[in-house]
Amino acid sequence: MSIFGGLFNNDNDTKKQNNSDNAKLRLHKEELDINKYSVQKGEVELGKEIIEEQKTVEVPVTREEIVIERKCINNESSNSCITNEEPIKIPVNEERIDVDKRTVVTGEVSAHKRTIESTERIDETLKREEVLVNKIGNPDVVDSSSNNQ
Numbered sequence: 001m002s003i004f005g006g007l008f009n010n011d012n013d014t015k016k017q018n019n020s021d022n023a024k025l026r027l028h029k030e031e032l033d034i035n036k037y038s039v040q041k042g043e044v045e046l047g048k049e050i051i052e053e054q055k056t057v058e059v060p061v062t063r064e065e066i067v068i069e070r071k072c073i074n075n076e077s078s079n080s081c082i083t084n085e086e087p088i089k090i091p092v093n094e095e096r097i098d099v100d101k102r103t104v105v106t107g108e109v110s111a112h113k114r115t116i117e118s119t120e121r122i123d124e125t126l127k128r129e130e131v132l133v134n135k136i137g138n139p140d141v142v143d144s145s146s147n148n149q
Contacts, residue, residue, distance in 0.1 A: 029126070030126040032122070062095050063095065
């Protein structure tokens with residue numbers, strides 16, 4: 001057994017060197033190793049939906065009609081003979097409605113991505129090894145290390 005007794009453990013990473021005049025002990029500490037990676041959070045799909053609606057529009061139209069007026073004439077004499085005459089033709093018109101549809105552009109939708117930077121807080125417990133000097137008796141010990149990390 002060494003002069004430090006059971007102070008050293010026997011794992012391979014400790015790498016102790018021990019003889020009667022000197023000894024070495026490697027100290028370890030944990031550090032954070034932070035890596036970032038990208039994951040797909042979701043997606044946005046743009047599409048179109050067709051909505052049908054009934055539209056009622058009142059359009060004024062005109063039409064013609066023939067008005068027949070009859071007058072009573074009290075047996076007036078006439079020099080005309082009764083013959084077959086050509087009939088009178090009067091054209092009658094009306095407005096009709098012709099409905100067509102046309103497509104017009106009413107707007108435009110665009111989409112783009114933007115990157116937002118933020119900060120996330122990570123709280124983690126880290127371990128480190130410190131040397132433990134156990135004095136047995138009254139030996140003189142000089143600690144030459146100035147950094148106690």
